[in-house]
Amino acid sequence: MMYEVRVVKTIAAPIEDVFEWMTNSDNYRRVPGVFAARVLRPGTPPPQGPGAVREVVTAGMKLTERIVELDRPVLMRYRVLTSFPPMRHESGSMSFHAENGGTTVTWVSRFESTAPILTGLASRALGAAVAVGFRGVLRTAGKELGGAK
Numbered sequence: 001m002m003y004e005v006r007v008v009k010t011i012a013a014p015i016e017d018v019f020e021w022m023t024n025s026d027n028y029r030r031v032p033g034v035f036a037a038r039v040l041r042p043g044t045p046p047p048q049g050p051g052a053v054r055e056v057v058t059a060g061m062k063l064t065e066r067i068v069e070l071d072r073p074v075l076m077r078y079r080v081l082t083s084f085p086p087m088r089h090e091s092g093s094m095s096f097h098a099e100n101g102g103t104t105v106t107w108v109s110r111f112e113s114t115a116p117i118l119t120g121l122a123s124r125a126l127g128a129a130v131a132v133g134f135r136g137v138l139r140t141a142g143k144e145l146g147g148a149k
Contacts, residue, residue: 002090002110003123007134010104013145018103019073019096021141025054031140033059033133043067053081060129061085065092085126086114105141107134 011018021027025048028037036057043052052067062084069077074096080089090110097104109130113122 002112003127004110005127005130007107007131009138010102011142011145012102015096015098015103016073017145022094023076031136058133087111088114
């Protein structure tokens with residue numbers, strides 16, 4: 001059974017700035033708990049356009065993901081290719097909406113744990129960890145771009 005994590009946050013900055021910050025995984029290195037973030041294979045346009053393969057290593061996870069769609073400045077879709085803890089990833093996206101002098105970011109990921117037992121429980125635990133990670137990235141973006149609403 002697929003589990004969905006959805007985190008929504010408004011950042012007090014223009015949509016173009018928020019989009020550029022959030023879709024550039026190099027920025028994630030400044031997020032507490034992120035140990036590494038790098039492009040393994042550039043996309044088109046380089047380095048982090050569609051087709052890019054990126055790796056992010058955090059305190060509790062290691063993910064390799066591919067950018068599948070980039071529609072500046074309103075949408076990025078991605079797919080996790082490999083992960084630890086292991087998961088089956090259906091889809092991931094960040095959507096951006098300008099409003100009231102800021103930008104609302106909606107970050108969604110759908111996945112399930114591939115743990116051989118207690119899959120539902122493992123998916124919920126993994127979901128809690130993913131949500132904490134999403135919030136950390138959004139919090140750092142908000143601080144660097146001018147604050148969160």
